[in-house]
């Protein structure tokens with residue numbers, strides 16, 4: 450099969466290569482999926498799991514990419530709940546070969562059925578951004594209707610999902626980003642926009658929940674805006690700041706079939722919009738990941754035309 454591999458962490462996306470690899474085999478409770486579309490988060494080349502297995506042993510050349518939509522072609526021993534020929538989408542294991550390839554072997558429990566009227570490119574754009582937003586807002590942030598949310602990077606992949614899901618649950622959303630993102634963020638449902646390069650973040654007053662996708666100084670200043678009993682949720686590593694009278698939570702997204710199904714249902718009935726910035730073929734993916742212009746939204750790779 451065709452696959453994109455990485456061997457050298459220092460080389461970043463410039464070190465990606467399109468090569469031929471053997472097709473993966475399904476282990477216990479696995480499925481093999483013929484991938485139709487794949488999602489890639491550029492920062493994953495900085496994650497240790499891209500380079501090593503769970504015992505910290507080198508696993509290069511490794512195939513990056515963890516989001517996919519495709520069709521099941523084989524079941525491993527003992528696999529139940531999904532069947533050959535079924536359309537699926539989901540989140541592939543961090544420590545195994547990923548989805549920038551024509552096939553992936555992965556645990557069946559990390560997939561959900563993809564309804565026939567949802568395009569594979571849309572399915573591949575949802576797992577990481579949708580699940581991260583869902584889990585950060587509702588599981589870790591315990592968001593309630595009527596609360597206020599500061600959604601950083603609200604024109605980005607995760608931030609646009611945070612903005613929409615928070616708004617739909619009855620929260621007041623303040624989105625942030627760069628000047629050019631203002632209209633996009635308001636269109637996703639934010640009531641206010643803060644240009645992080647020009648506006649004073651402190652002018653927004655207090656909020657109940659900060660959803661941080663940026664870290665550093667912006668995270669620290671945001672923690673100071675959290676009301677008593679509120680929460681800082683961050684997804685960019687261990688929390689560096691803590692609200693004076695509240696919780697700080699960092700987490701890594703996990704797959705969840707019920708949540709994936711809820712997210713895709715909302716996309717089908719128009720309550721949630723995906724945020725695809727560009728779609729490229731697998732043959733052009735390395736060039737796309739190395740493009741220098743600013744990309745807004747997710748880059749999706751169409752693996753099968």
Ligand SMILES: NC(=O)c1ccc[n+]([C@@H]2O[C@H](COP(=O)([O-])OP(=O)(O)OC[C@H]3O[C@@H](n4cnc5c(N)ncnc54)[C@H](OP(=O)(O)O)[C@@H]3O)[C@@H](O)[C@H]2O)c1
Nearest residue numbers: 492581602604605606607608626627645662684700701702
């Ligand atoms: N822990 C987890 O489970 C988890 C899950 C998903 C993602 N993540 C991490 O979360 C981060 C965001 O992921 P994503 O896929 O949403 O990325 P993304 O699509 O690039 O979105 C980030 C957004 O924030 C904006 N932004 C970043 N720094 C900014 C600054 N200083 N001022 C103004 N705007 C700024 C970006 O604008 P520009 O493009 O112009 O910089 C972009 O619009 C990444 O680091 C990713 O690795 C973690």
